[in-house]
Amino acid sequence: MNSLELKRGNKYIINSLDELNDFAENISFKINKGTTIGLIGEIGAGKTAFIKKLMPKFGVFDVIKSPTYTIVSQYETDNFIIYHTDIYRINDEDELYNIGFEDYFGRNSLVIVEWVDMYKDYVKELSLKYIELTIDVDIKGVRTITITDFDMEE
Ligand SMILES: Nc1ncnc2c1ncn2[C@@H]1O[C@H](COP(=O)(O)OP(=O)(O)O)[C@@H](O)[C@H]1O
Ligand SMILES: [Mg+2]
Helix, strand or coil, X not given: CCXXXXXXXXXXXXXXXXHXXXXXXXXXXCCCCCEEEEEECCCCCCHHHHXXXXXXXXXXXXXXXXXXXXXXXXXXXXXXXXXXXXXXXXXXXHHHHHCCHHHHCCCCEEEEEECHHHHHHHHHHHCCEEEEEEEEECCCCCEEEEEEEEECCC
């Protein structure tokens, strides 16, 4: 995978964590401040694995796990603040609002949302730029990552 074109409907077959790393590196060049990355996929699909590969491209090397219970992990880089959120356990939009979710979005942040499909309209409304990746995994463990939404107009 040499160059990656961000286009809705594009699919990438990922056979291993090394290939996931290549994918993460390629997509990292397309991601900048003010972007939201929405991730969709069942438990075990590889949402967090993708984030763990992506974060070092921005200089963050200490991603431990999904913030399923804590909802958000925050990382400061030289260029921007990254919010890694997992909204699986959120019950409604009011709860998201009450934890200050809306404050994560802005020109100097990169927001990554695991389980974005639960509150997609709300997340998209808050986002300046939006990339959505849906991860499917087959019985052999081969992943397909599809760009299911893409909205990058400034
Ligand atoms: N592309 C991949 N190749 C091999 N193993 C993977 C891949 N993506 C994820 N995994 C493995 O699958 C398991 C579940 O992944 P995880 O990222 O925790 O899923 P999710 O966050 O979607 O629930 C982890 O052990 C992870 O290392
Ligand atoms: Mg996870």
